[in-house]
Amino acid sequence: MNKYLQVFKISFQQEFAYRISFIMWRVRNILQIFVVFFLWDTIFYFQGRELFGYDREKILTYVFGLIFVKAFVLSSRAQDVSGEISRGEIINHLLKPISYFKYWLTRDLSSKVLNLVFAAGEFSFLYIILKPPFYFQSNPLYIVVFLVSICAAILTYFLLLFIVDSIPFWAPEMGWGGHFLVTVILVEFLSGSLFPLDILPITIQNVLNFTPFPYLIFFPLQVYLGKITGILLFKGLVISFAWILVMWYLMKRIWEKGLKAYQAYGR
């Protein structure tokens, strides 16, 4: 276990190596929140207005909750995996008595911890200047389920990236393209990180609910807001865990094949 502790440590140090880029990234994060905040604040400007089942308090809680959930779920180091494969650097790891999957999961977690610390700071900062109404969940059950769904989301996203990042085993130059498709198009739009998904037509929602994407951002936040209860809550958890199992299996198979196909020839 000590191995992975050390990986955690060095990964943490690495995050600080490029301070400027790190700060810029956080600034971008804050600006993004600003945009989404003011958009929804304007829509719900009139007191008592309710749209798509959201009032001002809940939609702004959603937006603020995004800060945390995104910081924890979508911040990931594993996107570097495709680069390591196409540059052939993966062999450095394969030659060592260490699990590549656990290595990256550890690096991911270290990145998340760092992000969480900064997200807490940003949250306080934005909370003070924007003074939004914020919905504090008081039912401990929902808080526990929220935390569970966050863990599931982290694992889901990690597995998703690990699957997508294996593309360069077969097509070294496709790494970035696949990553872009998944993280930017699919995840940003379908996870609820731009808007709450329940403003979409119900048929689209029904389809989406069977994909892994809503369980990354939207579902945990809904749980926190107390908007998903009873049988729906149960169903959501089952689907998200089922996806984890499916993707785990897929990832294992794909990586087995990928490593065999990978010839590191001249790379």
Added chain:
Amino acid sequence: MFGKDKEGTERTIIVEHLSKNFEVTEKESGLLGSFRSLVSPTKKTIRALKSISFSISQGELVGFIGPNGAGKTTTLKVLSGLLFPTAGFVQVLGFDPWSRKPNFLKQISVIFGQKNQLWWDLPAIDTFDLNKAIYEISDNKYKDTLEELTQILEVKKLLHIQVRRLSLGQRMRLELIAALLHQPKVLFLDEPTIGLDVVGQQKVRDFIFEYNRRFKATIMLTSHNMDDLIDLAKRVIVISKGEILFDGNLKELVDQFAKEKIIKVYLAKEADVKRFAEIGEVKKFNYPQAILSVPREASAVAASELLQNFPVADLTIEEEPIEDIIRRVFKGEVIKNKS
């Protein structure tokens, strides 16, 4: 656990009839093209290794030479478990490399001259600490090994400087340490001196020699750098187009492949140098000295002809320089008189 040969010495590396084919997909350019080749790839088989066999005993330092694309790196990758052999038998330290058992990985190390494991943005000592944890090296052993290695390589002052601020030569020496902290019994070195200046090369070479001597490690080294081989390896394996052309002492290689002799002539006075060409190939002419290369068996005749027909002040017959022979080997010159 280890194979034994006739003399009863331990054979650390055993390779028997190893073949490795690559299925290479021919790629079309562009995103669309690569998508197309993902769906319906056009495949081509490259036979990188064609049934090669050799074995290496514990503590040996073997040079592995041959032209580009001969199969050197492929062999090292098979031996270190990175590539799955197409056919044949491979055993290293009693293990099947491909299964990549932790106990196997803990006893080997591979250094690819062009692939770095040091964390670019952090001081090298951080990578060393990480490797200590990964290889589960005890505190004491780690301290001693690090102390010893930093001393031989003279890098003590560099340990706490960000790797990206170091020169290539300094970095390479630290890479060596990172790869050797766990004191591997088997070491594969792929072009360890590539890109280094003469002083840097010499330091790395001295170190490899010293490491081999001190730790009794089995070392396999590929290199394009002839000095590497002349300085380090007693035994060389010459490989070309996936086949072993020669396996034996470096000295034997020279004897076997030195097809030419070099005749140096000092002229007493000017002569018609064009007539030299009738006797042998003129390598260099710089009055009063001329250097000719003649076939080995004709060297005596050539020398007497020179003495008879030219105003010779002095004449010596020498062996072809070892560099020239290896250079010819590198060029992939077909060597027919195989042992």
